[in-house]
Amino acid sequence: KPHLLLPSLLSYSKAQKVLRPCPVQDRLMEASLLQHPRPTLGAMVSVKYESVRKVLQTLTSHLLELGGGVQDPGMLCCPLQPVVPSPTVNGYRNKSTFSVNRGPDGNPKTVGLYVGTGRGQNIVCVRTDHMMNIPLKHKQVAQCYEQFIRCSPLGSCILFHEGGHWRELVVRTSQHGHTMAIVTFHPQQLGQEALAAQKALLKEFFTCGPGAVCALTSLYFQESTMTRCSHEQSPFQLLHGEPHIFEDVLDLTFRISPDAFFQVNTSGAEVLYRAVRELSQAATNTVLLDVCCGTGTIGLSLARHVSKVIGVEIVQKAIEDARWNAAFNGISNCEFHSGKAEAVLPELLSSWEDARPLVAVVNPSRAGIHHRVVRAIRSCGAIRRLLYISCKPEGEAMRNFLELCCPPDPGKKLEGEPFAPALAVPIDMFPHTAHCELVLLLTR
Numbered sequence: 001k002p003h004l005l006l007p008s009l010l011s012y013s014k015a016q017k018v019l020r021p022c023p024v025q026d027r028l029m030e031a032s033l034l035q036h037p038r039p040t041l042g043a044m045v046s047v048k049y050e051s052v053r054k055v056l057q058t059l060t061s062h063l064l065e066l067g068g069g070v071q072d073p074g075m076l077c078c079p080l081q082p083v084v085p086s087p088t089v090n091g092y093r094n095k096s097t098f099s100v101n102r103g104p105d106g107n108p109k110t111v112g113l114y115v116g117t118g119r120g121q122n123i124v125c126v127r128t129d130h131m132m133n134i135p136l137k138h139k140q141v142a143q144c145y146e147q148f149i150r151c152s153p154l155g156s157c158i159l160f161h162e163g164g165h166w167r168e169l170v171v172r173t174s175q176h177g178h179t180m181a182i183v184t185f186h187p188q189q190l191g192q193e194a195l196a197a198q199k200a201l202l203k204e205f206f207t208c209g210p211g212a213v214c215a216l217t218s219l220y221f222q223e224s225t226m227t228r229c230s231h232e233q234s235p236f237q238l239l240h241g242e243p244h245i246f247e248d249v250l251d252l253t254f255r256i257s258p259d260a261f262f263q264v265n266t267s268g269a270e271v272l273y274r275a276v277r278e279l280s281q282a283a284t285n286t287v288l289l290d291v292c293c294g295t296g297t298i299g300l301s302l303a304r305h306v307s308k309v310i311g312v313e314i315v316q317k318a319i320e321d322a323r324w325n326a327a328f329n330g331i332s333n334c335e336f337h338s339g340k341a342e343a344v345l346p347e348l349l350s351s352w353e354d355a356r357p358l359v360a361v362v363n364p365s366r367a368g369i370h371h372r373v374v375r376a377i378r379s380c381g382a383i384r385r386l387l388y389i390s391c392k393p394e395g396e397a398m399r400n401f402l403e404l405c406c407p408p409d410p411g412k413k414l415e416g417e418p419f420a421p422a423l424a425v426p427i428d429m430f431p432h433t434a435h436c437e438l439v440l441l442l443t444r
């Protein structure tokens with residue numbers, strides 16, 4: 001049975017901006033070209049290992065050019081461990097983001113994922129029935145949302161300037177049995193009364209209409225005129241149920257707000273956080289700096305083994321969750337700072353006088369860390385051990401690795417002793433996709 005290997009082919013924001021209608025026949029042909037026989041999981045793990053090895057090869061050759069401590073061009077700059085498997089491989093996602101766009105039959109109210117590319121102008125939105133990594137509950141909510149918008153007199157919003165309202169759907173679930181749905185809506189010219197009517201209809205559909213089968217525990221609505229909006233830019237409006245969902249990780253319970261990041265593979269996250277604990281060599285006198293901490297998961301999962309945790313995160317609601325999570329789990333040795341790491345860390349680290357060993361864990365989004373964060377970390381002599389966690393190590397993370405490991409470069413204000421790669425541990429957080437999480441241990 002053909003299978004769509006989708007996630008690496010998705011291009012949400014690009015599609016929103018550049019997608020142009022093209023004949024249905026072309027899109028169908030294109031979609032069928034993207035159908036592959038399903039590769040075995042073993043084969044996919046080998047592909048991931050190879051791609052991480054290539055990342056290390058690239059890093060090695062750049063470090064060699066920069067004179068960054070690599071001796072032998074034939075060797076990798078550090079040992080590479082085998083890919084650590086995810087305990088769950090099917091239906092592991094606790095969060096799915098569904099787009100609204102034209103389906104293979106041309107229906108502009110199709111809820112699913114994109115196949116094709118913006119550049120090829122051949123994007124088509126397909127339902128997710130074949131997706132092995134998405135749980136049935138998410139697919140059920142997506143199907144119900146599609147049913148709802150197809151009955152709605154309002155159109156779907158495909159290109160912002162062409163009008164339409166219904167936009168993407170995010171579904172989050174947890175082991176507690178919670179299901180949160182977040183519907184994004186472009187208000188266009190609608191007034192408050194018309195908006196309130198749409199919200200009421202959506203709520204009615206999911207609480208007492210056909211969508212009630214989804215048994216949502218939270219239903220959110222966000223008006224958004226941009227590709228993505230933070231809560232501060234446009235609040236997440238709770239239409240029904242509980243404001244948060246809760247998830248258990250390594251015997252701790254975490255509260256998660258609608259706009260807070262949480263690793264999409266919960267059992268995979270446990271593997272990741274155990275690896276972080278081991279690689280950090282955290283001891284009872286260690287201070288752990290958790291940069292880009294989200295809801296505080298990494299720091300809190302290590303808190304009982306270290307002296308103190310300091311978390312920094314840009315999303316205000318995630319920091320509120322992190323503080324709540326610390327208190328709820330009876331953890332009192334953590335402090336969480338809200339703000340951009342590039343604003344918080346230079347001040348925090350420039351005056352660092354604590355004699356305890358300081359270990360940094362950096363887990364940024366795909367954009368990597370700002371060069372001010374790199375400078376602050378390099379210039380803080382107390383940090384001897386740094387764990388850089390990246391789900392896209394071939395991207396901006398590579399720039400960060402080089403900035404952290406290159407010889408001092410006063411022109412770029414990169415001072416302090418450079419780090420050197422010590423070990424690379426790939427973790428298969430995303431089975432059934434081409435992506436792989438990399439934990440790179442840097443020491444000096």
Ligand SMILES: C[S@@+](CC[C@H](N)C(=O)[O-])C[C@H]1O[C@@H](n2cnc3c(N)ncnc32)[C@H](O)[C@@H]1O
Nearest residue numbers: 261263292293294297313314340341363364365
């Ligand atoms: C990949 S997530 C990791 C979160 C957390 N470590 C975890 O495992 O759940 C990246 C986090 O970085 C945050 N972030 C992005 N840019 C940031 C910045 N400039 N300063 C601080 N945090 C940032 C995001 O909001 C997100 O929560």
